[in-house]
Amino acid sequence: MINRLNLKAWLLLLPALSLLIAFTHWPTLKSFWRSFTWARSDVAPSQFVGLDNYRIMLDDPVFWKVIENNFWYALGTVPTSIGLAIMMALWVNSKIRCTSLLRLAFFTPTILPMITVANIWLFFYSPNIGLFNQLLGLVGIAGPNWLGDPDLALSSLMVMTIWKEAGFFMIFYLAALQTLSPELFDAAKLEGANAWRIFRKITFPLLMPTTLFVLINALLNAFKLVDHLFILTKGGPNNASNLLLYYIYETAFSFLDSYYAATLTVVMLLTLALIALVQILVIDRRIHYR
Amino acid sequence: MSSWFQKFSTISAYLLGIVWVLPLLYAFWAAFHPPEFATQFSLTAPLTLQNFESAWDQAPFFRYMLNTVVITTLILVSQLFLCTLAGYALAREKFAGRGFAFALVLTQLMVMPEVLIVENYQTLAGLDLVDTYLGVGLPYLASAFGIFLLRQTFKTVPQELEDAARVEGLSGLGIIWKVFVPLAAPTYLAFSLVSVSYHWNNFLWPLVVTNTEASRPLTVGMAIFGAPESGVDWSVISAGTLIAIGPLLILFLIFQRRFIQSFMHAGIK
Numbered sequence: 177m178i179n180r181l182n183l184k185a186w187l188l189l190l191p192a193l194s195l196l197i198a199f200t201h202w203p204t205l206k207s208f209w210r211s212f213t214w215a216r217s218d219v220a221p222s223q224f225v226g227l228d229n230y231r232i233m234l235d236d237p238v239f240w241k242v243i244e245n246n247f248w249y250a251l252g253t254v255p256t257s258i259g260l261a262i263m264m265a266l267w268v269n270s271k272i273r274c275t276s277l278l279r280l281a282f283f284t285p286t287i288l289p290m291i292t293v294a295n296i297w298l299f300f301y302s303p304n305i306g307l308f309n310q311l312l313g314l315v316g317i318a319g320p321n322w323l324g325d326p327d328l329a330l331s332s333l334m335v336m337t338i339w340k341e342a343g344f345f346m347i348f349y350l351a352a353l354q355t356l357s358p359e360l361f362d363a364a365k366l367e368g369a370n371a372w373r374i375f376r377k378i379t380f381p382l383l384m385p386t387t388l389f390v391l392i393n394a395l396l397n398a399f400k401l402v403d404h405l406f407i408l409t410k411g412g413p414n415n416a417s418n419l420l421l422y423y424i425y426e427t428a429f430s431f432l433d434s435y436y437a438a439t440l441t442v443v444m445l446l447t448l449a450l451i452a453l454v455q456i457l458v459i460d461r462r463i464h465y466r
Numbered sequence: 467m468s469s470w471f472q473k474f475s476t477i478s479a480y481l482l483g484i485v486w487v488l489p490l491l492y493a494f495w496a497a498f499h500p501p502e503f504a505t506q507f508s509l510t511a512p513l514t515l516q517n518f519e520s521a522w523d524q525a526p527f528f529r530y531m532l533n534t535v536v537i538t539t540l541i542l543v544s545q546l547f548l549c550t551l552a553g554y555a556l557a558r559e560k561f562a563g564r565g566f567a568f569a570l571v572l573t574q575l576m577v578m579p580e581v582l583i584v585e586n587y588q589t590l591a592g593l594d595l596v597d598t599y600l601g602v603g604l605p606y607l608a609s610a611f612g613i614f615l616l617r618q619t620f621k622t623v624p625q626e627l628e629d630a631a632r633v634e635g636l637s638g639l640g641i642i643w644k645v646f647v648p649l650a651a652p653t654y655l656a657f658s659l660v661s662v663s664y665h666w667n668n669f670l671w672p673l674v675v676t677n678t679e680a681s682r683p684l685t686v687g688m689a690i691f692g693a694p695e696s697g698v699d700w701s702v703i704s705a706g707t708l709i710a711i712g713p714l715l716i717l718f719l720i721f722q723r724r725f726i727q728s729f730m731h732a733g734i735k
Contacts (some may be wrong), residue, residue: 182562184559184638185555185559185560186555186561186563188551188552188554188555188559189551189552189555189556189567191548191551191552191608192548192549192551192552192571192608192613193567193571193608195548195604195607196571196574196608196610197570198589199579199582199589199604199605200573200574200577200578200579200582200610201570202585202589203582203584203585203586203589204577204582206585206588207582207584207585210584210585260482264482267475267479272476272479274480277483278479278480278483279726280722281483281484281486281487282482282483282486283725283726284486284487284490284718285486285489286663286729287663287667287714287715287725288490288667288711288714288715289666289667289669289684289685289688289710289711289714290669291667291685291689292684292685292688292692292707292710292711293489293490293707294692295688295692295703295704295707296489296492296493296704296707297489298692299492299496299504299700300489305505307492310505339486339489343486344729347726347729347730348730350730351730371471396576399581400578400580400581402670403670403685406669406689407689407692421580421581421670424583424584425670425674428583428584428587429587429674434588437584438584438585441581441584441585445577445581448576448577448581449576451576452576
């Protein structure tokens, strides 16, 4: 009986699990293996080279540049997206007029393809005729070259990322806000607490589980979301806005070096594992609180 | 002071709302006006559909859209089927290795196929599936997220219902189909909307694995179409953008509440 049950369960799991393994777990292992090998060309047999690829990586200034960029990119997009998302959720959940229109406006970027809206942002950012510089021109400021200036390119990407993400994260806060009991806020108002105090002492602490969940997702996105680079900057100028996943793509499919790309992929996988570890530790702590 | 703060906050909310729809509003402006008005805004600018005609002529939008629809459907149907089976097994069956199987599933929530483009491309090339619908869809045919969502939902189905169905003479797949699937309808809808919008918009993997119009989806087509080298002007790009996002946008506007509730539903689990 037990054997029969075992078999049935595994048969139900088999198709999904074998696909997941074939395209997630197996390629993960293969990336590690490939990062220790090298071949002169695609047709030549690959040989074990130990840590050579990693040595090359540590000497590669572009690698350090994309790591640095990714760090700033995460730091620049994650807290701002979360802050804006909380503000949006509070507004949409409040008693001001047209909240459903407002919710629609904030959420729409979520369902639009990053790649196609990047085309529109490209126009916003373009020098001379671009919308931003036209607006700046109205007040007499000569706008910069948003995407062409190495000091501004990454920040310009961040602005678009925040625009794309904040409304998505708003949804989770909205769901959480709707579960909070209104009596709590009525009581605080009776006590004479002002809006900022209510937010700081009641709303924000109660939203903490949502913030942790959103934080993990925002962090993952900071490493996975590179679609707009293909349209806006292609990682340039001179890698000023290049990010790790885009560099992996370039290495594998433009420079055709799958061995070095695998080495970079390992760095990416370790980063994701680190984020997962943070999540596990954070979730464990939450369980303690309950 | 409080009412002053209230007013300031309300005005900020509306301003931010306008800023958030600005890119879309601009796309509409540029698409429906002649190119010379793409960069200057005047109320007297004449309306035109010429940009849509040019866009339609300059890129095989119909083919791209067909490809996107086929790929998205292929992925969704397969996901719904495979995730139901796996979700049921993980939620209701007691078997050796369940914890291990569930851990394998959870891993994919973190490491999604996009990150593994290098190896997955090699696999696809080995299977001779590059530039095919199946090739674009294959890494996504099973979804860890879907399995997870359905497992959570199936866990809440009372054991009595399952027992009653068994007494009625239903067995195995019959119980899943007649008892569990109908009860999980909201989860299926939520997952479907999230999945469709994800794969309609997916770019990096399709870019890697497609070479020609035969399998290239809208996102990849738009990236080529909008590239500065293609020499197409803003108005035509905007029209193309609207064509590309049109179906999804219309679907979203009609089922707006459903969409937002679905994303909430999927997020809370």
